[in-house]
């Protein structure tokens with residue numbers, strides 16, 4: 001995944017490009033570059049490494065360039081991180097930046113090489129620069145449209161030509177947002193990059209191409225037909241996109257969970273009716289005739305889906321299959337299945353492709369996502385938005401608990417519509433849901449206790465997380481968090497499964513986090529690992545009389561229904577991995593080799 005930006009206005013382009021690029025660094029950070037118009041020529045500055053280093057080079061060169069430019073921050077897919085593989089790419093009078101994958105680039109490269117174009121990189125993106133150059137006579141947007149017509153794959157692209165009075169950008173299956181400022185127009189892969197400059201944005205749609213002037217935007221389809229567009233005013237304040245006093249975005253986002261949870265259920269629950277208001281794009285009779293739900297997701301979103309496996313069958317009488325999106329292409333969809341895609345970004349390539357396949361099977365589909373207008377919403381019959389605000393830390397935290405809340409709402413909605421839940425049963429769940437933000441706040445207040453435990457075990461060789469029932473998915477999520485930000489090998493297991501092999505790995509060097517707020521059976525698993533020398537950190541319900549006798553350390557959590565205790569345990573495992581990574585001095589918001597949104601298969 002990469003981030004692209006562009007600017008056309010009255011100020012020097014360089015500082016605006018660097019500032020907006022830094023706000024997109026979470027999308028990729030192995031190399032960066034800018035191309036800025038300068039005396040009817042294009043000045044390109046690019047290098048492997050961080051944007052801040054590139055900015056120093058720019059300043060050392062005397063901050064060249066005028067008021068039009070494009071920029072890029074890269075996460076390598078084709079070609080290793082290097083100066084030559086960094087964007088922008090230049091061909092004649094054209095410079096381009098690209099996010100996405102050109103699938104037929106080898107064919108295009110061969111064709112263009114035969115025509116005499118010389119390639120300077122190993123990337124797929126460079127073919128776009130040469131193709132546009134091939135077609136560019138006077139009208140830049142026409143040349144871009146002709147080039148894109150030859151391209152298979154995904155793109156968000158911004159194009160600058162030395163002789164053109166406007167910039168061009170276009171998108172297909174990669175996000176792109178335009179900013180409408182006062183005498184200036186902006187482009188970025190995501191909204192937070194633009195917030196210091198403007199709150200008025202236009203979300204480009206797939207297959208659109210835009211001409212950007214200082215004072216206006218013209219949007220066309222690839223055949224050149226004018227398209228209308230809506231300017232949306234972003235209501236988040238700047239704080240929502242900045243760190244707000246926390247040392248890392250991840251810690252800030254962990255602390256935003258009470259609000260994110262409340263916002264996700266606000267306006268959607270009715271205690272009086274004992275029901276949930278969610279419009280799903282399905283008729284009530286369609287909901288009643290469903291036989292199963294198949295959930296498609298990746299990573300943390302997949303773990304959220306696993307919670308639904310335990311929940312939907314109880315609340316709505318619906319069995320659930322949870323599939324990793326990347327494996328879904330090998331599977332079949334049966335009739336009367338509801339497909340549910342879960343993706344916080346709404347742009348994960350594996351999930352989008354799986355949903356596209358599901359769409360061809362003639363079944364109904366829903367999505368849960370955090371990003372309004374993201375690509376996933378175009379592929380499904382209905383969308384349930386989590387309302388968590390932008391998540392910048394690469395490790396998903398508030399969007400995960402937001403997904404759990406969306407799934408709980410959906411379970412109640414389906415359960416009521418199918419007559420599986422009575423209004424009274426639904427009401428009890430709703431009442432407990434409204435208590436949840438306060439309970440999460442109480443867990444957050446235990447941060448110092450959790451920090452100390454994390455620090456004590458930060459030298460662990462390997463971590464184990466175990467849980468049963470609703471807490472099994474949270475055990476998997478705890479292990480994923482520990483791996484991705486603290487780089488400690490970690491395993492998540494269903495408590496009962498440990499004795500079928502992994503017990504061989506348990507030693508004094510392998511702390512075991514036991515999620516023990518849901519039933520007593522986990523206590524025998526705790527005894528099994530204690531007998532092999534492991535220290536056990538147990539998450540237990542306040543006042544549990546037995547847990548202290550079996551665990552070394554106990555973190556007490558407020559009492560609630562089992563499915564909600566999964567949310568409380570999630571917050572603890574997030575804090576545990578955060579403080580472990582912090583103690584180890586690791587780059588928490590940008591773990592190595594990872595990116596926030598994976599837009600490649």
Ligand code: F6R
Pocket residue numbers: 298299300301302342343344345346347348351394395396397480484596597598
């Ligand atoms: C882990 C993490 C990833 C994502 C996965 C899917 O903290 O963030 O595992 O959950 O890449 O991303 P989305 O939800 O955007 O589809």
